[in-house]
Amino acid sequence: DADVTQTPRNRITKTGKRIMLECSQTKGHDRMYWYRQDPGLGLRLIYYSFDVKDINKGEISDGYSVSRQAQAKFSLSLESAIPNQTALYFCATSDKAQRGTNEQFFGPGTRLTVL
Amino acid sequence: SQKIEQNSEALNIQEGKTATLTCNYTNYSPAYLQWYRQDPGRGPVFLLLIRENEKEKRKERLKVTFDTTLKQSLFHITASQPADSATYLCALAWDDYKLSFGAGTTVTVRA
Numbered sequence: 713d714a715d716v717t718q719t720p721r722n723r724i725t726k727t728g729k730r731i732m733l734e735c736s737q738t739k740g741h742d743r744m745y746w747y748r749q750d751p752g753l754g755l756r757l758i759y760y761s762f763d764v765k766d767i768n769k770g771e772i773s774d775g776y777s778v779s780r781q782a783q784a785k786f787s788l789s790l791e792s793a794i795p796n797q798t799a800l801y802f803c804a805t806s807d808k809a810q811r812g813t814n815e816q817f818f819g820p821g822t823r824l825t826v827l
Numbered sequence: 828s829q830k831i832e833q834n835s836e837a838l839n840i841q842e843g844k845t846a847t848l849t850c851n852y853t854n855y856s857p858a859y860l861q862w863y864r865q866d867p868g869r870g871p872v873f874l875l876l877i878r879e880n881e882k883e884k885r886k887e888r889l890k891v892t893f894d895t896t897l898k899q900s901l902f903h904i905t906a907s908q909p910a911d912s913a914t915y916l917c918a919l920a921w922d923d924y925k926l927s928f929g930a931g932t933t934v935t936v937r938a
Contacts, residue, residue: 716870743924754831754916754930755871762924770925802870806924812859812878814920818870 715739716819718803724825725793733788733822735803743806744786745816746770746778748799755802761786762808793826800824829854833917833929841937846904848932850917856895857919862902865914865931874915875902907936 716737725731735744742763747755747770757770759778767780775797779787790797800823804816830853840846850860859878863871877884877893877900884891890903904911914933918926 747928752930755918755928757925757927760925804870808924812923813876814923814926815861815873815876816871816926818872821868821870 716803716805716817718801718819718822720822721820722823724827726827727794729793731790731793731824733801733803733824735786735788735819737784737803737805737817737819739805739807739817740783741805741807741817742783743808744780745804745806746776746786746788747802747804748772748797749802749821750799758788790824790826793824795826798824798826829919829921829927831917831919831927831929833915834932837933837935839935839937840907842907842909844907846907846911846934846936848902848904848915848917848934850900850902850919850929852898852919855921856898857921858923859920860891860893860900861918861920861926862889862891862900863916863918863928865916871916904934907934909936909938912936 745760746758761767761780764780777789803819806816832851861876862874865871877891888905892901914931916931917929
């Protein structure tokens with residue numbers, strides 16, 4: 713869905729490196745999310761943001777940080793990457809006006825490999 | 828903590844048959860439950876939502892049921908087609924802003 717874009721799409725990095733994954737959306741949604749997906753574990757929530765000044769930790773935030781630069785942009789950083797952060801990362805958005813549904817719109821994902 | 832389990836095995840079915848996927852959860856029931864479709868190399872796409880006070884929802888060839896006594900949702904794809912081949916994720920919501928996802932079930936429809 714071109715409404716939610718993620719860069720880069722693929723990244724290989726080394727242990728200890730700092731890396732940033734970026735997400736942009738044109739849907740005008742106020743809520744944005746970062747998930748990681750691992751085989752057999754499903755999607756797990758890392759961080760979520762209701763607006764530029766409201767950022768919250770998800771279930772697996774250790775080792776990650778985020779920045780909501782604008783309503784349309786939400787970045788995920790790995791300050792010092794480690795191999796068990798190798799995963800598929802997804803950004804998603806939802807519209808708080810759609811209360812009681814929380815239908816989420818996902819980006820295409822970033823495949824991150826930490827050597 | 829809540830645990831969400833989907834069919835542990837991949838599902839292989841013949842075109843035209845009905846695929847039935849399960850999503851089981853522990854502890855207390857969510858306010859609503861969603862199903863998403865995910866194709867290889869792409870992000871999940873929302874399909875259907877069913878609330879805790881609803882028994883069944885339909886959308887074209889898709890049907891979802893929700894049994895809070897059994898703590899289970901069933902997802903049916905009727906008259907399946909090869910284009911239905913994908914991974915299907917269930918997602919549970921206990922509040923209005925966070926979802927908890929199952930690991931997904933991969934469906935392959937043979938022509």
